[in-house]
Amino acid sequence: MDKSAFSRRRVLSLGAIGMASFAGCLGSSDNGGKETSNDESSTDEGTSDNETDTNPEQSESEGLPDNGAVVFVYDDGPMKDYTQAFPAHQAFDAPATTGIITGRIGLQNYNGYDWMDVEQLEELEAAGWEIASHTTEHSVVGTYELVEDADASDDRVYPEEIRHGYWTSKDLEITDGKTTVTRTIVGYGEDDVGKYIEFDGSLGESFTRGETVTRYGEEAMHEALGESKRKLESLGFEIDSFLAPYDNFDDYSRKFVRQYYNAVANAEHGSRINDPDEFDPFYTHRDYFIEFSSPDRVKADLDEIADRGALGVFGAHTYKEEVTEERIYETLEWVDERGIEVLTLREACQITS
Numbered sequence: 001m002d003k004s005a006f007s008r009r010r011v012l013s014l015g016a017i018g019m020a021s022f023a024g025c026l027g028s029s030d031n032g033g034k035e036t037s038n039d040e041s042s043t044d045e046g047t048s049d050n051e052t053d054t055n056p057e058q059s060e061s062e063g064l065p066d067n068g069a070v071v072f073v074y075d076d077g078p079m080k081d082y083t084q085a086f087p088a089h090q091a092f093d094a095p096a097t098t099g100i101i102t103g104r105i106g107l108q109n110y111n112g113y114d115w116m117d118v119e120q121l122e123e124l125e126a127a128g129w130e131i132a133s134h135t136t137e138h139s140v141v142g143t144y145e146l147v148e149d150a151d152a153s154d155d156r157v158y159p160e161e162i163r164h165g166y167w168t169s170k171d172l173e174i175t176d177g178k179t180t181v182t183r184t185i186v187g188y189g190e191d192d193v194g195k196y197i198e199f200d201g202s203l204g205e206s207f208t209r210g211e212t213v214t215r216y217g218e219e220a221m222h223e224a225l226g227e228s229k230r231k232l233e234s235l236g237f238e239i240d241s242f243l244a245p246y247d248n249f250d251d252y253s254r255k256f257v258r259q260y261y262n263a264v265a266n267a268e269h270g271s272r273i274n275d276p277d278e279f280d281p282f283y284t285h286r287d288y289f290i291e292f293s294s295p296d297r298v299k300a301d302l303d304e305i306a307d308r309g310a311l312g313v314f315g316a317h318t319y320k321e322e323v324t325e326e327r328i329y330e331t332l333e334w335v336d337e338r339g340i341e342v343l344t345l346r347e348a349c350q351i352t353s
């Protein structure tokens with residue numbers, strides 16, 4: 001534990017920096033990005049303060065520690081982040097990143113759970129945690145492909161997931177890249193064909209499955225991404241990172257997210273390990289470390305992270321039954337035993353830039 005505390009302080013002093021390196025962080029992600037034309041990330045409102053705060057001593061990037069680093073990213077901001085994850089992390093003087101849905105801050109008994117209030121978030125941030133945005137209302141920021149063809153006369157579409165449909169009265173775009181139709185969502189459900197989203201009128205155009213996606217339009221995207229950041233900043237938090245709801249993130253999301261954030265915690269769901277030499281914060285690999293996983297798999301990944309000096313990004317929902325303080329504590333012990341540093345996503349971004 002002492003060793004962790006020591007290394008943690010070392011990273012913090014390093015990170016005291018560190019806004020200077022954010023410019024580099026953004027630069028590297030622009031270079032590494034596989035898509036074109038997004039210069040907004042270097043000019044948008046979200047980064048202006050950071051980039052002017054330069055410190056000549058910190059212009060060289062340190063890179064990841066020899067034994068690698070792990071970023072813990074908790075989802076949704078339930079009170080259990082504070083009552084279960086926070087004490088475990090405090091025992092190791094180890095920070096984490098928590099993705100907050102701004103519309104749920106301080107709610108009680110919503111969806112069966114209590115949600116952290118501003119006071120808990122302030123306490124987390126004061127202890128070195130990073131507050132990240134998880135949108136205003138946990139809305140989808142990616143796209144879902146149609147799994148059935150749609151006729152011009154249809155007022156329903158059948159995408160692989162119907163989550164966009166949960167927000168009735170929002171407008172949904174149906175697009176194959178050439179033709180885009182916008183219709184207002186009136187509901188969702190399941191019929192003989194499958195799960196569908198229903199609109200206030202027929203499509204007026206036909207679309208082919210596999211070539212067509214559903215997505216929210218620009219206005220809804222800017223609201224989900226920009227409003228949540230503004231809200232958290234107005235509460236006094238420093239916001240640099242984004243966590244995508246439902247692990248749904250793709251090139252469409254990336255285009256908008258780059259305009260507000262420096263990093264995405266779960267751009268590539270399904271692996272916990274990021275290559276130390278090619279870490280791009282807009283292509284971060286994350287996977288869960290308690291739910292949907294086994295202790296042996298996690299330990300094997302930690303071995304690899306320590307061997308390669310790689311960056312692990314580990315996620316969890318603390319309101320899940322199996323995600324207990326003990327399991328989090330135990331994982332932090334495995335991390336500690338291997339001499340792996342625990343960082344926030346912001347810190348990982350800073351030292352790898």
Ligand SMILES: [Zn+2]
Pocket residue numbers: 075076134138244245246
């Ligand atoms: Zn979530």
